[in-house]
Each structure stands twice: as C-alpha cells, then as structure tokens.
Amino acid sequence: MTEIDNRERILEMSRDMFMRYGIRSVSMDDIAGALGMSKKTIYQYYADKDELVLAVIRYKTCESEELCKVDKENASDAIDEMFRAMDMVEHMFRTMNPAVLFDLRKYHPAAFGILEQHKHEYLYNTIRKNLEWGIREELYRPEINVDIIARYRVESMLLPFDPSFLSRQKANLADVEQQVLEHYLFGIVTLKGYKLALKYQQKRRKQAQK
Structure with a gap:
C-alpha cells in the first residue's frame, strides 16, 4: 500500500x-485500532491529533464547495437549488x-477558523448569489436586502449545534436544520415563488416516503 493510500485511509476513518x-x-488509539495499524504509523502521516482534525475539516469544506457547485449547475431555478441544498x-x-x-x-481553534472562513466567505457568497438569482426570476421578494439576509442565513446554519437550543427539543440535527431552511425559504419568496416552493416541497416529501 502506498503512502498516499495510507494517508487517505487515515483521513477517511478519522472523518x-x-x-x-x-x-x-x-x-488516536481509537483510530489506530479501527484501521488495524499502530499509532506510530499514523504519526508518520499526521504529526498529532490537531493536524489530523485540521486535515478532516479541510476535506469537509472542500467537499461542501464541490457539492454546492453541483447543486448550482443542476438546479432549474433558485428555489430548486435551495431544495437540493436541503437534501x-x-x-x-x-x-x-x-x-x-x-x-x-x-479544542481545535485553527480547524474551527477554517470552518468559519468557509462559512463567512464561500457559503455567504453562494447564498448571496442564490438570492440574486431568485430576485431576477421574481421568485424572491425584490425588497430583500441581500447582504443582511445572506448573513442571517449563514449565522442560522449553526443554530442546530447550539447545546442550549438542542437540549430544549427532541428533534435531531437534520430535522432542525430542515425546519430552519424551510422557514428561511418561505420567508423570502414571492407568491410565484411560494407556489413553486410548495411543488418542490411536496415532491421531496413524496420521495422521502418511498
């Protein structure tokens, strides 16, 4: 097995x-055990746990960017892009x-900083472009302040992870985030957009029941 293969195996298992x-x-003992290798071998590729966490977060942010690009390329309209993001x-x-x-x-401020940068730069710009697209299509309300609403959406993304919020209700992360996303979407649509959003929502629920 090559060094690249080992590095990838360690990264994927850790993630x-x-x-x-x-x-x-x-x-690190848990990761080594799951991989069937020694900690010494892991340390040949990653100096410590902090470096490994950093690599995982970089991987996850790159993955997020690629998925967002695919959603944008395949979406029929701004609302379709939103529902693809929900999925x-x-x-x-x-x-x-x-x-x-x-x-x-x-415990890992450097990795958290990468996540914050991804959120405030890439995700913010992706949301902003979606809002501008929806306004051009007359699916989103024209009076929306794009900068404010994009920033609001970015900040609300991490609401499900707030321990004080999560402890007060029984839904899991995915269900909370879906509710937050739908609340956001139905708050920005025009009547035309509302009708289209309902169609996508009904289609999505039917697919979920299959």
Missing part, C-alpha cells in the same frame, strides 16, 4: 469517527454528532 462520535471522544444538509447532518462544533471551537 467518519469524528463526525459520528465527536472529536474529543475519539482518541445535501440532511444527508450530512443525519450521522453528525452535535458535539463536533463544540469540540472544534474549544
């Missing part, structure tokens, strides 16, 4: 374990431990 169990609760987020959050964000912020 899966961090997302499922949280970052702090997964040790992407639901898939991502279904198996994600709520502790991930807390662990990043408290």
